[in-house]
Amino acid sequence: MPAPVSSIAEVGRHEGQSVTIQGWLYNLRESGKLLFPIFRDGTGIIQGVVAKNAVTPEMFASVKGLTQESSVIVEGKVRADPRAPGGYELDVSQVQVVARVPESDPYPISLKEHGVDFLMEHRHLWLRSPRQAAILRVRAEIVKAARDFFDDRGFTLTDPPILTPAACEGTTTLFPVDYFDEQAFLTQSGQLYIEATAMALGRVYSFGPTFRAEKSKTRRHLTEFWMIEPEVAYATLEDIMDLAEGLISFLVERCLKRRREDLKAIGRDLAKLEKVLPPFPRVSYDEAVRILQEAHAKGALENKFVRGGDLGSPDETFLSSQFDQPVLVHRYPAKVKAFYMEPDPNRPDLALCVDVLAPEGYGEIIGGSQRIASYELLRQRIREHGLPEAPFQWYLDLRKYGSVPHAGFGMGIERAVAWICGLEHVRETIPFPRMLYRLYP
RNA sequence: UCCUCAGUAGCUCAAUGGCAGAGCAUCCGGCUGUUAACCGGAGGGUUGUAGGUUCGAGUCCUACCUGAGGAGCCA
Structure with missing residues (x-):
């Protein structure tokens, strides 16, 4: 036997x-x-x-x-x-x-060190290494934990379409697809659609792939990445900042509890993750500008930050390096942000938005906002951004029929995994990364 | 799109303008506690591509190709 x-x-x-x-x-x-x-x-x-x-x-x-x-x-x-x-x-x-693997054609990935290009060409085999397997288990845990988090709080999963007729935020970074006799695009965010399902179901979230044809070649970028996006009717910016803080601390806690051995195998400094406890620091854009300009004056930051612009990558890295926890930066100038963001009633030049910057220089893992509730203001913003009105008719309808304040955010799964695992690059956080100039295997 | 760096054996890398090498992998042999095992031996090269300078180019110059890191933009 x-x-x-x-x-x-x-x-x-x-x-x-x-x-x-x-x-x-x-x-x-x-x-x-x-x-x-x-x-x-x-x-x-x-x-x-x-x-x-x-x-x-x-x-x-x-x-x-x-x-x-x-x-x-x-x-x-x-x-x-x-x-x-x-x-x-x-x-x-x-x-x-x-x-038996033949001696004449041995397994190409040895236990010795390999270069990035070679490993990426052999990604289908590289996945077999203990480190890569551990990372994928942590990714699966993070996905499961994020879904548990929302499911347990009365959210309903609603899947937005992958094929979309128009841009959410402009067409330059969209992948076009032939759709019979029409032009379609791969989605770059499910947000606009889950605003519609939030008006139907109250608290919703989506989890799926998104696509951005950005010509970015950095350790933080993929052209195909997975986002989890909650959207909540009657929620304000403060509400979703609390939600983002709760989500992130829940994910870290869950990984420390259930994937501790994998994190150790990857070489993660667990002490740094243990410090990720709420409340997280919150700074306004104005405060962030002050911090960045002081840092420049002291010589800690190379370029002087000019008020009014969006935070650059080095700025985000410096800001997040000031804290042990993720930092929430809120209320950016409206003119550098997306058209659908609600202006701050006390400071109409600011948007009710938030970026969550992960510690240790991992940068932005969450971007979110309260959405414009007014039909007239939304229509005006669409015009100001030079967007065609017709494709957004259904989106304007959401404000025409029982509009309410609502808010939501999107979290990039790969950036969250890269941070929690302490990886050098997001390419290791997904089985088959899609990047600029990399479509194989 | 722009900036910087790198392409030499299957892999990771050496080689002052002067004979193209090592470790790992593969093959042959040895070893009863190895920890990316070790020891002895063998095979393995159009030095990314195309030009140019030079008595002589892996090395210097030009263009192109490929890759990496970064900027902008973003999650």
Whole structure:
């Protein structure tokens, strides 16, 4: 009777017993009549021990010289061993090689260091490395946690379309698609559509891919990225700032609780995440300008910040470096922000909007605002931004029929994952990143 | 679109304008506790492409291609 199948992650439950592992050969060290194959199965890695005098000659020969990433079904007895990184070793008794990687064409990704371009060309294989697998588990946890957060607070998931007839905020960064005899675009935000579902259901959110044809080549940009966007009827800017703070602290807490080992494997400094507790600092745009100009005067910031403009990337990095927690920057000048943002009644030149800047220089992970409720003002803003009115007729309807104050935000999943994992680049946060000049594999 | 940097063996990288090399991977051999194992040996090259300077170019010059980091813009 074959031993029961166990994942490597749960192998400790079978200490002293025989188990079957279904996986791949991660590495092999040989020492004469002892073989030390290391197996992986997607949940972890475990070192096996094959002693020549403990198995048949055929069995020993099948493991000796076995090539990296050959698929194997292994049977062996689980033994606790302080020398093993995971705490357990497997005394191998049976090995079935399911598919052997040929020596003539060995697995290209070795355990040694590789360059970015090579790894990206082999992304379909790079995913097998323990670090990449850990990152994807953290991503899955963050997605699950974000959905739990909204589901548990009375939000309804409403999916906006991916194919859209017009721009949300201008056409320069849209991917065009042929749609029969019409021109369509891939969505760059579900926001306008979930404003409609919020008027139907009250508290809604969307989670899906968005597309931006920005010619950005930085560690923070993808052309295809996933956003989670809540939209709340009768909510104000203050309400969604509280919501954003609650969401972020919930995500960090959940990852620390459930993906601690993965975060450690990635090399994350957990002490920095432990400090991410509400309340988060909140600074107005005016205060931010003061901080940035003082920093420039002291020589801490190269360029002098000019009031009235949007915050540049170095500005955001400096601001966020002043705090251990994410910082909420609110009430930017209306003229540098999107057309649909409600002006501050006390300062009509400012928009009721907020950007959340992640610590450690990870930059903007959330952008949100209270939306214009007035039909006339919204129509005027569409005109001022030089946008055609016809495609926005349905959007104006939302103000014509029972308009209410409402607000929402969008959080880029990949930037959140990059920050929580402490990664150098967002390209590692999604299985197959889409970037400027990168469409393969 | 702009700025900066880099392209040499399958991979990571060396090589003052003067014989193109090392480690890993692959192949052969050795080792009963290895931890990116180690030790001995072998094979592996149109130096990104096209021109140019020079007695001689991986190295200097020009253009192009590819990649990386950044700016702007954004999540």
